Amino acid sequence: MTGRRRTYARPCSHTGCREVSQIEYTARRDLEGVSKTWTCRHHSKPDETLSPTNQETEAILTLHPSYINSYREGEPPRLVGYFWGPQDAEKGSHGIVSGPGFWAEAKNFPPGTRLIVTARIELPDEEA
Ligand SMILES: [Zn+2]
Structure with a gap:
């Protein structure tokens, strides 16, 4: 059915x-939990949208340590590794980040490393 x-x-x-x-949905219940309001990418993160008037963006990621709790009582959490995340975030969640022209694996860098991603638009010269 x-x-x-x-x-x-x-x-x-x-x-x-x-x-x-x-x-797309088939039953009303498929929409449970779906917010009734929505804001497009351009309006939810206007600083990230490149345009003729916003020609450059920069994002800074850092390596965040990730721990798992020990099964044994009294033992401290164990370090699993480091993951990329926004500089101001509490933790990272990506072992690899990539985009056009770059690929960065967290395991290849020491703690404290920062990844700075910039994008810059160059408009064509205006005809006089
Ligand atoms: Zn919008």
Whole structure:
């Protein structure tokens, strides 16, 4: 038994924005837990969206230690390794981060390493 597929559409919460999020579902319960409001990427993180007026972005990641608790009582948590995460985050969650032109494996770097990712737009020269 398969239900008919429907689409649940949510417009961006930013006034005047025309972006729409579409979620396919077959039963109403598929939408349980889905927020009724949604904000598009451009309006939720405007500083990250490159545009003719925002031509450069920078993100700084650091290596965060990750521990697991010991099974034995009284033993301290054990260090599992280091993972990339935003500089201001409490922990990292990526063993590898990559993007166009780079690939960085956390295991290859010592604690304290920072990864600085920059993106810069170069507009074509304006015709006079
Ligand atoms: Zn928007």
